[in-house]
Amino acid sequence: MDLGISGKKAIVCAASKGLGKACAISLAREGVDVTICARTPGPLEATAEEIRALDGGGVTAIPCDITTDEGRDKILEQCANPDILINNAGGPPPGDFRNWDRDAWIKAIDANMLTPIFLIKVTVDWMMERKFGRVINITSSAVKAPNELLGLSNGARAGLTGFIAGIARKTVANNVTINAVLPGAFDTDRLRSNFKHVAEKTGKSVDEVATARAAENPAKRLGQAYEFGELCAFLCSDQAGFITGQNILIDGGNYPGTL
Numbered sequence: 001m002d003l004g005i006s007g008k009k010a011i012v013c014a015a016s017k018g019l020g021k022a023c024a025i026s027l028a029r030e031g032v033d034v035t036i037c038a039r040t041p042g043p044l045e046a047t048a049e050e051i052r053a054l055d056g057g058g059v060t061a062i063p064c065d066i067t068t069d070e071g072r073d074k075i076l077e078q079c080a081n082p083d084i085l086i087n088n089a090g091g092p093p094p095g096d097f098r099n100w101d102r103d104a105w106i107k108a109i110d111a112n113m114l115t116p117i118f119l120i121k122v123t124v125d126w127m128m129e130r131k132f133g134r135v136i137n138i139t140s141s142a143v144k145a146p147n148e149l150l151g152l153s154n155g156a157r158a159g160l161t162g163f164i165a166g167i168a169r170k171t172v173a174n175n176v177t178i179n180a181v182l183p184g185a186f187d188t189d190r191l192r193s194n195f196k197h198v199a200e201k202t203g204k205s206v207d208e209v210a211t212a213r214a215a216e217n218p219a220k221r222l223g224q225a226y227e228f229g230e231l232c233a234f235l236c237s238d239q240a241g242f243i244t245g246q247n248i249l250i251d252g253g254n255y256p257g258t259l
């Protein structure tokens with residue numbers, strides 16, 4: 001299927017690894033010019049090289065911390081008027097809520113709620129003027145089924161989800177859609193670091209925790225990042241203009257509800 005987005009411009013945040021990287025690859029394969037960022041230049045440039053080798057859309061790599069004003073300014077300087085915005089940042093650490101002080105909460109809210117809101121704020125009007133825009137927020141299956149250990153994530157992402165529910169119904173009249181994609185367990189560095197936390201608490205090895213987690217999933221495996229990237233690319237397609245304000249789970253069927 002031709003997604004009809006060749007030649008469009010995308011900002012893909014936090015994209016040197018994992019789900020952000022997979023989204024950048026899937027979009028670039030469709031001919032989208034992607035501007036990617038991450039804090040550490042080495043892995044970011046390696047990902048940019050990988051994308052260049054695909055012979056799809058162009059790629060520009062901007063080393064920056066997307067959760068800061070300076071970081072967002074840097075990426076917007078390179079790509080001021082994106083047609084597509086993929087909001088992503090590292091997830092907050094797991095832990096016990098008794099140990100989280102105000103700083104821990106502000107950091108989580110900055111990364112997983114305010115950063116996407118600020119990026120939408122400065123890009124959405126241009127998208128509406130142009131009558132095309134696709135915004136995807138990478139959130140978490142924890143938005144639907146909270147995990148006790150991920151309280152910082154549950155709280156900050158719930159705030160983002162509520163905000164989006166309001167504006168996504170306004171922008172769509174101008175063919176600008178805003179949706180969230182909610183990953184379940186995907187085999188990325190982030191998930192491995194969560195497994196490490198569980199391994200330390202239970203005395204098991206990280207591999208044992210990973211195997212057990214995969215076995216619990218109805219698909220009997222963890223998700224692969226490319227599966228996430230392809231869903232994201234479809235939601236950014238020309239054909240997806242009637243989908244907005246949705247929170248789309250991609251979790252191998254792990255969420256047990258009917259709806």
Ligand code: NAD
Binds near residue numbers: 017019064
């Ligand atoms: P990952 O650790 O594999 O990759 C994260 C990427 O973000 C890296 O490229 C890293 O350099 C970049 N990054 C982190 N903080 C940044 C910042 N402040 N500025 C710029 N770049 C930054 O993680 P992932 O598994 O791809 O997760 C992506 C998001 O999805 C996270 O918010 C995570 O909590 C969430 N999530 C992941 C899973 C999963 O199973 N992998 C499940 C639920 C939610």
